[in-house]
Amino acid sequence: MLARFCSSRTVSTLHALRGNQVSLYGQLQRCLSTQTDGEVRIANILREKFPSASSLKVTDISGGCGAMYEIHIESSEFQGKKTVQQHQLVNQALKEEIQGMHGLRIFTGVPDQ
Secondary structure, X not given: OHHHOOOHHHHHHHHHOOOOHHHHHHHHHHHHOOOOHHHHHHHHHHHHXXXXXXXXXXXXXXXXXXXXXXXXXXXXXXXXXXXXHHHHHHHHHOHHHHOOOOEEEEEEEOOOO
């Protein structure tokens, strides 16, 4: 039944944690929730910094603790910029939040016209 709501990796983790109900509940709650507070906060910052973004997805890939995020963003503001410059813009927009993170994966692009 959990497989309908969670990835197979999460289901495997849940089964491995069967004896620890607190961890089990936290993992289950994370896979059923829509977004963490950190995901919402980072998405709001990026929407403010890149108002023409046509696509934005922020995912906490640390299991919900906020230590590592993956960001996918497409914006016309990246037009004519190299990938490293696009990533620098995202890093600069999140400079305060990055200080408390363990890692950050950034995927940027320009929307199809």
